[in-house]
Amino acid sequence: MLLEKTLREIGDLDQTAMETAQKRLDSLIKPPGSLGILEEIAVRLAGITRNPCPQLGKKTVIIMAGDHGVVEEGVSVAPQEITVQMLPAFIAGSAGIGVLAKHAGARIVVVDVGVAAPVDIPGVLQRKVRAGTGNIAVGPAMSREEAVQALEVGIQVALDEIDSGAGLLATGDMGIGNTTPSSAILAAFGGYSAEEVAGRGTLVNDQVMKVKIDVINRALETNKPDREDGLDVLSKVGGLEIAGLAGVMLGAASRRVPVLIDGFITTAAALVACKIQPKAREYIIASHLSGEQGHRLMLEQLGLTPVVHLNMRLGEGAGAALTMHLIEASTKIIHEMASFDEAGVSDLEEDKILS
Amino acid sequence: MLLEKTLREIGDLDQTAMETAQKRLDSLIKPPGSLGILEEIAVRLAGITRNPCPQLGKKTVIIMAGDHGVVEEGVSVAPQEITVQMLPAFIAGSAGIGVLAKHAGARIVVVDVGVAAPVDIPGVLQRKVRAGTGNIAVGPAMSREEAVQALEVGIQVALDEIDSGAGLLATGDMGIGNTTPSSAILAAFGGYSAEEVAGRGTLVNDQVMKVKIDVINRALETNKPDREDGLDVLSKVGGLEIAGLAGVMLGAASRRVPVLIDGFITTAAALVACKIQPKAREYIIASHLSGEQGHRLMLEQLGLTPVVHLNMRLGEGAGAALTMHLIEASTKIIHEMASFDEAGVSDLEEDKILS
Numbered sequence: 001m002l003l004e005k006t007l008r009e010i011g012d013l014d015q016t017a018m019e020t021a022q023k024r025l026d027s028l029i030k031p032p033g034s035l036g037i038l039e040e041i042a043v044r045l046a047g048i049t050r051n052p053c054p055q056l057g058k059k060t061v062i063i064m065a066g067d068h069g070v071v072e073e074g075v076s077v078a079p080q081e082i083t084v085q086m087l088p089a090f091i092a093g094s095a096g097i098g099v100l101a102k103h104a105g106a107r108i109v110v111v112d113v114g115v116a117a118p119v120d121i122p123g124v125l126q127r128k129v130r131a132g133t134g135n136i137a138v139g140p141a142m143s144r145e146e147a148v149q150a151l152e153v154g155i156q157v158a159l160d161e162i163d164s165g166a167g168l169l170a171t172g173d174m175g176i177g178n179t180t181p182s183s184a185i186l187a188a189f190g191g192y193s194a195e196e197v198a199g200r201g202t203l204v205n206d207q208v209m210k211v212k213i214d215v216i217n218r219a220l221e222t223n224k225p226d227r228e229d230g231l232d233v234l235s236k237v238g239g240l241e242i243a244g245l246a247g248v249m250l251g252a253a254s255r256r257v258p259v260l261i262d263g264f265i266t267t268a269a270a271l272v273a274c275k276i277q278p279k280a281r282e283y284i285i286a287s288h289l290s291g292e293q294g295h296r297l298m299l300e301q302l303g304l305t306p307v308v309h310l311n312m313r314l315g316e317g318a319g320a321a322l323t324m325h326l327i328e329a330s331t332k333i334i335h336e337m338a339s340f341d342e343a344g345v346s347d348l349e350e351d352k353i354l355s
Numbered sequence: 356m357l358l359e360k361t362l363r364e365i366g367d368l369d370q371t372a373m374e375t376a377q378k379r380l381d382s383l384i385k386p387p388g389s390l391g392i393l394e395e396i397a398v399r400l401a402g403i404t405r406n407p408c409p410q411l412g413k414k415t416v417i418i419m420a421g422d423h424g425v426v427e428e429g430v431s432v433a434p435q436e437i438t439v440q441m442l443p444a445f446i447a448g449s450a451g452i453g454v455l456a457k458h459a460g461a462r463i464v465v466v467d468v469g470v471a472a473p474v475d476i477p478g479v480l481q482r483k484v485r486a487g488t489g490n491i492a493v494g495p496a497m498s499r500e501e502a503v504q505a506l507e508v509g510i511q512v513a514l515d516e517i518d519s520g521a522g523l524l525a526t527g528d529m530g531i532g533n534t535t536p537s538s539a540i541l542a543a544f545g546g547y548s549a550e551e552v553a554g555r556g557t558l559v560n561d562q563v564m565k566v567k568i569d570v571i572n573r574a575l576e577t578n579k580p581d582r583e584d585g586l587d588v589l590s591k592v593g594g595l596e597i598a599g600l601a602g603v604m605l606g607a608a609s610r611r612v613p614v615l616i617d618g619f620i621t622t623a624a625a626l627v628a629c630k631i632q633p634k635a636r637e638y639i640i641a642s643h644l645s646g647e648q649g650h651r652l653m654l655e656q657l658g659l660t661p662v663v664h665l666n667m668r669l670g671e672g673a674g675a676a677l678t679m680h681l682i683e684a685s686t687k688i689i690h691e692m693a694s695f696d697e698a699g700v701s702d703l704e705e706d707k708i709l710s
Binding site: 031 | 680
């Protein structure tokens with residue numbers, strides 16, 4: 001089975017490559033550590049790629065699209081048909097992520113893993129596992145088998161991209177209503193109340209917020225997801241695009257390729273991926289901090305630090321695409337900066353430096 | 356006089372262009388406001404450039420270099436000669452900002468406005484006003500006339516770059532010891548204590564921190580800068596590169612060109628520029644939040660929000676250069692995204708949206 005094989009292949013970071021990268025960074029003409037998280041990212045990329053001078057190569061933004069039965073409860077300001085309507089704009093480059101992926105110099109791959117409507121759009125990969133999830137307020141989102149299928153869709157898409165030369169992946173989501181299952185996933189894993197994890201999504205008003213909180217409570221009570229079992233949480237209160245995204249992360253990790261998460265939905269997928277295989281966490285890089293209130297809690301659970309703070313709440317991979325430029329910058333620092341010796345710059349006075 | 360002429364030429368943002376840009380943004384296929392600060396930046400760029408579809412054109416990072424007499428008090432871990440030693444690496448692209456400016460697709464301009472050592476380095480603009488400031492712990496950094504000269508150096512460099520087609524400027528600093536005068540500037544304008552504004556700079560230890568705090572206190576007591584007079588604060592406790600940077604900001608504002616600030620030193624320069632001409636603030640865009648503790652206070656004083664959080668403390672314009680990609684992204688959103696009508700995407704349900 002592809003999932004099991006992938007999980008087995010996810011290894012540890014290469015400590016030797018990381019130490020070599022750190023040593024090189026410390027020799028460069030700058031106060032030690034003064035490039036902050038950019039240096040931490042560079043070191044992690046060395047560990048991920050087993051190369052002290054990491055080269056990332058081509059970039060791809062992978063967007064998973066799926067629908068959510070729970071929209072029948074009235075949890076979103078957007079009608080469900082928008083999920084399918086947005087897909088041509090992703091391909092054409094006229095949606096937010098289309099513009100930002102092009103700006104990042106990244107290819108965009110759009111996958112139908114669970115859109116409710118029939119999808120026959122040139123350029124969209126047809127990998128539908130089922131036509132939308134069940135309503136999580138009254139039953140499971142999908143069966144365990146379907147969750148595995150959707151995970152494997154994501155794994156395979158990631159592997160195909162990597163085989164085509166991608167060395168940096170970003171993840172994005174499209175699925176009207178998907179902040180509700182993402183909130184339920186956070187509540188299930190983190191033991192939070194519905195109030196703590198529910199956010200405004202696409203800026204729903206107080207009345208819809210009440211419905212949303214009630215729906216999250218009912219989803220947890222009805223389905224009783226087992227927080228120790230990532231697949232159980234995913235299948236009971238998750239989503240098909242969330243499963244596909246978790247698959248992308250696992251696939252990337254199995255091939256030692258860094259993968260950027262975006263906002264609330266992709267980070268919910270990261271929670272799932274890391275519960276299924278905790279080692280995957282080392283291959284996942286946080287991008288932006290979403291305006292959705294629960295996102296900060298998710299990142300805390302993962303122990304990841306977002307670097308872009310734009311108060312965005314779009315999804316689609318927008319923040320992840322914007323962050324690709326910073327990730328590439330971290331590798332260029334190692335490749336292109338000179339050392340104190342090489343540049344003939346005087347040493348700092350060690351006895352004055354904070355130890 | 357160039358300074359007076361420049362101050363007179365700084366106008367207000369174009370409200371009509373901003374309203375048109377906002378209307379366009381609200382029509383695009385995304386929940387309203389979901390691109391967060393990216394949209395706010397796009398609107399501001401419209402107001403700055405008087406163009407509802409702003410085009411920025413070429414980018415330049417302008418680095419001002421100067422030395423500080425106060426280093427004789429032992430406030431830095433780096434010997435003063437590093438200021439001049441770094442300049443060839445800026446030009447060659449082997450220093451941090453060299454790498455990051457190239458990555459941003461930006462030209463780099465390096466200006467000697469006050470380096471202590473003689474500077475004859477190919478590519479470095481020779482605009483030395485004096486060979487380093489006086490020691491602010493015992494007297495003024497420079498005369499008021501020298502401060503005006505250094506401001507005018509910055510204005511002229513900005514105007515020349517803009518005349519050559521630059522539509523987005525970033526600012527960077529080089530000057531061993533310059534967190535000390537920058538802290539003094541913040542303390543003077545904000546009425547803070549030396550303890551509140553002093554930071555670790557290039558990670559000085561506790562012993563040097565004590566010296567630094569003592570020096571800042573002495574600088575304020577000895578010079579008694581008038582917080583209502585930007586030129587007074589600048590000349591008494593500032594620096595030549597800080598003056599040059601403030602000049603760059605004023606020059607950019609006078610030509611309606613957006614200018615990115617970087618970390619602690621360039622933001623100190625922004626405090627000076629905005630005290631001299633408060634309208635300049637609208638043309639200044641924050642980039643990253645520095646690891647230097649007082650930076651947050653400076654940005655609060657200016658009412659600006661940093662968007663990149665990398666805990667960097669390099670200076671040189673590194674964070675400003677990294678942010679250029681995000682600024683350009685904001686303009687591409689307006690230019691390239693489709694509206695709901697154009698893309699045939701259903702409207703959101705207005706009655707459910709938070710008003």
